[in-house]
Amino acid sequence: MRVKVVAFDVDGTLYPNSAVYVRALPFLLRNLSAVRAFARVRKDIRKIRPVGDFRRTQAELFAARRGISPEAAEMLIESVFYRRWDAITRKARLFPHARETLARLKGAGFRLAALSDFPLSAKLEAWGIGGLWDYRRSCEDIGYLKPNPEPFRDLAGFFAAPPGEILYVGNNYAYDIVGAKNQGLMAAHVTRHAPPASRADFSFSDFRRLGDWLTEE
Secondary structure (H helix, E strand, O other), rough: OOEEEEEOOOOOOOHHHHHHHHOOOOHHHHHHHHHHHHHHHHHHHHHOOOOOOHHHHHHHHHHHHHHHHHHHHHHHHHHHHHHHHHHHHHOOOOOOHHHHHHHHHHHHEEEEEEEEEOOOOOOHHHHOHHHHHEEEEEHHHOOOOOOOOHHHHHHHHHHHHHHHHEEEEEEEHHHHHHHHHHOOOOEEOOOOOOOOOOOEEEEOOOHHHHHHHHHHH
């Protein structure tokens, strides 16, 4: 079945995490305990069903780990992760050829989607690619993080497309690739080292190869 929609994870997929971590080192050192607690919370919340109010549940989990009230936790998450960390990622440089590949796919008639666990804020505009997307959404707004089925179902529902016509592109094998494949989507893995017996339909580290593969298909 021909791919008609190409959907992308954002953080770590459109830009390399390693470059951001180097720039963010002072931030990470100043907030090390909070960063560790938040990372654990984001891992735990993926396993909770039903979630209900995502932001409230996240704040309660973070509050329990930090020994503070949920209200204080929500304010801390907003300040540290949704504002300061977002400001750092806005300055990230995209992978080489990522911007050109996105424009190439758009020009070739593919519909483009951005589906990210984190809020997208104005990152796409900051990188000069804000006008390319037919769909852009944070999994938080849907109520569940990947690899839960809801984000992928929301994506397919928006385009009214069979899952097999959607290619999801991501860097995290467990959340992006396995999550997409479990819902019947095709998946492309941004990686230099694909795992053995990978379920991805395509793996790449050079965005030009993704463009070639899709346009040849």
